[in-house]
Amino acid sequence: xQPDEITLTxxxxxxxVRVPSDTPxxxxxxxxxxxxxxxFGCGVxxxxxxxxxLDGQPIRSCMTPVAAAAGKRITTIEALSxxxxxxxxxxxxxxxxxxxxxxxxxxxxxxxxxxLAKTPRPTDAQIDQAMNGNLCRCGxxxxxxxxxxxxxxxEA
Amino acid sequence: xxAPTDVTRRDFVAxxxxxxAALLVGFWLPGVARPLERLTSTPSGGxxxxxxxxxxxxxRIDQDGTITFHCYKSEMGQGVWTALPMLVAEELDxxxxxxxxxxxxxxxxxxxxxxGGSDSIKSAWLPMRRAGAAARLMLxxxxxxxxxxxxxxxxxxxxxxxxxASGRRVAYGDLVAEAATMPVPxxxxxPLKDPKNFRLIGRATSRLDAPLKVNGAAKYxxxxxxxxxxxxxxxxxxxxxxxxxxxxxxxxRAVPGVRRVIALEPHTRAKLPARVAVLADDTYAAMRGRRxxxxxxxxxxxxxxxxxxxxxxxxxAGAQEFTPVSAKGDVAGxxxxxxxxxxxxxxxxxxxxxxxxxxxxxxxxHDGRCEIWAPTQYPMWAIGAxxxxxxxxxxxxxxxxxxxxxxxxxxxxxDFVIEAVQLSKAAxxxxxxxxxxxxxxxxxxxxxxxxxxxxxxxDSSGRPIAWRHRLVGPSTRAFYNPxxxxxxxxxxxxxxxxxxxxxxxxxxFVYAPSPIALxxxxxxxxxxxxxxxxxxxxxxxxxxxxxxxxxxxxxxxDSPRLARVLEIAAERSGWGKPLPRGRGRGVAINDYGGTMxxxxxxxxxxxDEVRVDRVTVAFDCGQVxxxxxxxxxxxxxxxxxxxxxxxxxxxxxxGRVRQGNFHEYxxxxxxxxxxxxxxxxxxAEAPTGVGEPPVPPIMPAVTNAIFAxxxxxxxxxPVRLSSSG
Numbered sequence: 001x002q003p004d005e006i007t008l009t010x011x012x013x014x015x016x017v018r019v020p021s022d023t024p025x026x027x028x029x030x031x032x033x034x035x036x037x038x039x040f041g042c043g044v045x046x047x048x049x050x051x052x053x054l055d056g057q058p059i060r061s062c063m064t065p066v067a068a069a070a071g072k073r074i075t076t077i078e079a080l081s082x083x084x085x086x087x088x089x090x091x092x093x094x095x096x097x098x099x100x101x102x103x104x105x106x107x108x109x110x111x112x113x114x115x116l117a118k119t120p121r122p123t124d125a126q127i128d129q130a131m132n133g134n135l136c137r138c139g140x141x142x143x144x145x146x147x148x149x150x151x152x153x154x155e156a
Numbered sequence: 157x158x159a160p161t162d163v164t165r166r167d168f169v170a171x172x173x174x175x176x177a178a179l180l181v182g183f184w185l186p187g188v189a190r191p192l193e194r195l196t197s198t199p200s201g202g203x204x205x206x207x208x209x210x211x212x213x214x215x216r217i218d219q220d221g222t223i224t225f226h227c228y229k230s231e232m233g234q235g236v237w238t239a240l241p242m243l244v245a246e247e248l249d250x251x252x253x254x255x256x257x258x259x260x261x262x263x264x265x266x267x268x269x270x271x272g273g274s275d276s277i278k279s280a281w282l283p284m285r286r287a288g289a290a291a292r293l294m295l296x297x298x299x300x301x302x303x304x305x306x307x308x309x310x311x312x313x314x315x316x317x318x319x320x321a322s323g324r325r326v327a328y329g330d331l332v333a334e335a336a337t338m339p340v341p342x343x344x345x346x347p348l349k350d351p352k353n354f355r356l357i358g359r360a361t362s363r364l365d366a367p368l369k370v371n372g373a374a375k376y377x378x379x380x381x382x383x384x385x386x387x388x389x390x391x392x393x394x395x396x397x398x399x400x401x402x403x404x405x406x407x408x409r410a411v412p413g414v415r416r417v418i419a420l421e422p423h424t425r426a427k428l429p430a431r432v433a434v435l436a437d438d439t440y441a442a443m444r445g446r447r448x449x450x451x452x453x454x455x456x457x458x459x460x461x462x463x464x465x466x467x468x469x470x471x472x473a474g475a476q477e478f479t480p481v482s483a484k485g486d487v488a489g490x491x492x493x494x495x496x497x498x499x500x501x502x503x504x505x506x507x508x509x510x511x512x513x514x515x516x517x518x519x520x521x522h523d524g525r526c527e528i529w530a531p532t533q534y535p536m537w538a539i540g541a542x543x544x545x546x547x548x549x550x551x552x553x554x555x556x557x558x559x560x561x562x563x564x565x566x567x568x569x570x571d572f573v574i575e576a577v578q579l580s581k582a583a584x585x586x587x588x589x590x591x592x593x594x595x596x597x598x599x600x601x602x603x604x605x606x607x608x609x610x611x612x613x614x615d616s617s618g619r620p621i622a623w624r625h626r627l628v629g630p631s632t633r634a635f636y637n638p639x640x641x642x643x644x645x646x647x648x649x650x651x652x653x654x655x656x657x658x659x660x661x662x663x664x665f666v667y668a669p670s671p672i673a674l675x676x677x678x679x680x681x682x683x684x685x686x687x688x689x690x691x692x693x694x695x696x697x698x699x700x701x702x703x704x705x706x707x708x709x710x711x712x713x714d715s716p717r718l719a720r721v722l723e724i725a726a727e728r729s730g731w732g733k734p735l736p737r738g739r740g741r742g743v744a745i746n747d748y749g750g751t752m753x754x755x756x757x758x759x760x761x762x763x764d765e766v767r768v769d770r771v772t773v774a775f776d777c778g779q780v781x782x783x784x785x786x787x788x789x790x791x792x793x794x795x796x797x798x799x800x801x802x803x804x805x806x807x808x809x810x811g812r813v814r815q816g817n818f819h820e821y822x823x824x825x826x827x828x829x830x831x832x833x834x835x836x837x838x839x840a841e842a843p844t845g846v847g848e849p850p851v852p853p854i855m856p857a858v859t860n861a862i863f864a865x866x867x868x869x870x871x872x873x874p875v876r877l878s879s880s881g
Contacts, residue, residue, distance in 0.1 A: 032438070
């Protein structure tokens with residue numbers, strides 16, 4: 001497939017890329033736009049390391065063709081701090097010493113931010129449901145739960 | 157984890173022969189006033205008007221007061237980026253807010269960069285404190301000289317030298333020029349603080365790498381970008397014997413962005429099969445090119461399959477021939493004559509590491525040099541292997557160690573480094589090799605599978621008087637040293653000893669060769685042995701009609717620290733308090749290289765479904781540097797072991813590993829995480845390991861809890877209640 005010219009809105013900026021339209025958004029972000037905070041973990045939407053927001057919805061960028069993201073707002077971990085909820089989550093993540101290796105945490109934070117945007121005061125069951133698609137091999141799940149609760153409390 | 161055996165040593169020797177760099181291996185070059193070598197890859201800290209004070213390899217103090225610690229160990233999540241500078245800052249009386257960490261280049265003067273075996277804090281405990289203390293003495297000396305007072309009249313606090321008699325004070329940054337002229341104290345004799353005066357060690361200081369890991373800024377191996385770099389995706393032979401029959405190079409080259417197609421021979425020593433690599437401008441083009449290759453393999457199969465292997469191991473568990481490992485007393489005689497003997501057989505599968513960041517490496521071989529950017533736990537092994545592959549002297553290998561998306565032992569082996577060097581050498585440009593998840597799971601170095609048979613005799617009071625432990629399985633030593641003929645059990649017996657008073661005890665090994673590649677997996681052989689021994693002691697307690705925790709308490713042999721963690725876990729878990737039907741508690745303990753662990757798991761069993769609700773851990777790892785990081789490692793270790801106990805299993809058919817992605821090799825997920833309640837036991841002992849010790853006990857703690865809840869004994873992992881008896 002030959003490259004196409006595709007216009008994207010990434011973290012508020014207009015970006016034009018020339019890639020085949022079926023290229024997963026993940027690789028466009030990482031390789032064409034040098035936004036390496038979004039991670040490759042599985043390539044088949046099983047681990048959540050590649051989670052970004054598309055018009056505010058959490059999506060797995062490894063399975064999303066770039067063409068499907070054209071005309072929509074793409075938000076990556078690099079711009080999470082531009083949202084108040086993102087800043088509260090980042091502060092909570094640091095306060096709870098959540099990251100170990102840290103590789104999955106971009107995806108964890110993007111999933112958590114999408115959860116709080118929709119459900120500002122989630123129950124544990126809602127947290128389970130929202131976060132179950134994000135694997136962490138270091139086993140930081142307990143601290144992620146605490147950090148989400150802390151971020152909620154910080155808003156109050 | 158043990159150090160890799162002869163293969164590694166050969167590489168180390170090669171390193172030494174070429175570069176006079178044998179000092180690199182586990183050798184501390186004590187603090188030196190001036191760097192012995194040019195700092196080729198340490199980023200500069202601005203352009204100070206006064207040269208910074210570099211009292212030793214690890215430390216640099218700039219005029220603005222910034223204290224830079226050169227972290228010489230690999231940060232893979234375990235927290236060395238924070239805990240090692242805490243050791244230095246404590247003795248230096250630094251203001252923690254002034255501490256900055258940079259990755260140290262791989263140079264002999266920093267000490268052994270290899271990171272594994274839960275060893276970093278244990279081995280750094282004295283040297284890093286001495287480094288801080290020596291720098292402090294030089295700063296005090298400089299201040300005393302400036303003020304013309306005695307050094308003994310000066311004190312230090314929060315990055316300043318104080319002279320209380322005159323009320324004078326000076327910041328460390330203002331002393332750097334003078335401190336650099338002071339004599340370097342003898343590192344072996346420099347006085348260290350009494351632990352009761354610690355201000356930083358023992359405090360839950362925030363991780364210094366956390367800010368980088370919440371905004372995408374931390375750079376991992378896959379985030380390396382080198383000008384002119386191509387990305388390689390590699391189609392791999394399913395087995396080491398596989399040969400490339402044919403592939404469609406033109407189809408791969410027709411993919412836009414694809415630049416090169418390179419066939420690679422097997423590298424048997426690194427366990428790399430024959431491969432066809434597609435090099436492209438970007439990752440996805442390389443992956444598409446790889447798919448277009450449609451490689452066909454010849455001789456790609458062998459007759460190995462994990463299910464018959466399991467059956468073979470089970471039959472060998474009863475074989476007449478075995479290798480005695482250790483023996484105390486007359487086990488055979490007592491088992492023969494005793495009236496109450498019991499036997500149980502435990503089975504465990506091969507396990508993959510499945511680090512979240514798949515294997516990868518970037519290399520550039522050019523002009524007689526080899527540059528490497530790698531997420532590696534063992535840079536020294538990587539250097540030796542890269543030098544051999546590139547055909548350059550080890551001193552001409554520059555290795556840059558990145559943050560790594562998990563290590564867990566997988567990144568000890570340098571196979572991915574060798575592959576990147578092969579490709580850069582062939583292509584003549586920098587190459588980043590990117591493994592897919594399927595590559596990573598199918599071409600791992602696995603935790604060995606095995607069968608363990610335990611036999612014991614109880615006396616009339618229910619105490620074990622004889623205990624025989626037979627291990628059946630592959631040999632890590634034989635895997636790395638095909639010539640080895642003796643002590644094939646060397647790596648397989650870690651953790652096989654029991655902490656209980658049993659007068660007659662024997663350990664036996666039966667070698668069952670297998671072609672599956674073996675490696676070091678968080679917790680290594682302790683994971684298998686502790687599952688067997690802590691399950692079996694639980695079974696014996698049941699036969700003795702004793703409470704399983706109380707039974708252990710009465711049998712613990714001369715280990716007050718182990719007895720104490722067991723007491724604490726009992727108390728904090730509410731051991732003995734009644735639980736509703738279908739719920740149960742199980743306990744397991746281990747002494748892991750001096751770290752004492754007791755874990756109580758509380759489970760709910762509904763039909764064949766097991767849910768682990770809560771895990772109480774009492775943990776004694778000696779003096780604690782950062783309690784938050786220790787607790788995080790314990791929580792993570794429990795999750796790691798639980799993931800294996802409940803889900804993980806690598807199987808093989810026709811010589812090939814069957815599992816590929818996470819739908820086939822399932823890991824513990826968020827909603828399955830129990831509450832992990834960690835109790836760190838205060839201790840005055842020198843620090844011991846933290847990363848691995850929490851792993852082994854959780855597996856038997858869970859199966860023992862299942863027994864308590866249901867009366868069903870699980871002797872095979874992962875737990876599958878639908879198929880166990």
